[in-house]
Amino acid sequence: MAQLTDDDEGKQVVNAEGEQIGIVESVEGGTAHVNPDPGMTDTIKSKLGWGDTDEETYPLDAENVESISDDEIRLQRL
Template identity: 35%
Template structure:
């Protein structure tokens, strides 16, 4: 993947490989992730997604372990 903007539409999985959302947008520095129903509570505090419910939440590059092949894998 040449840049984070290429990740739009990718499935987001946690370090264990469980699906937690999908990338809906990128601003060049961050990805925006729409969480799967039920996954928000599991990852919200880890990534600072504690503000009011939103359609998509920002994900900083330091939280991404790998990105490519239609999948973004998060760090532990």
């Protein structure tokens, strides 16, 4: 499982197909807080457990992360 750290702040979050779904605003206790891309579909939000709330950022657990590179966090296929 990937380890999310403060070094991941500002990285793009992309789905398994490489489409950007948001940017990491902060990392606290191994959980990234993601500012979602306005065009992200409700289906993806639902699969990540982000629901229909109008939060500014949403938690992203490391268990959903496939890999972390220097400039992006890629999610597992949902």
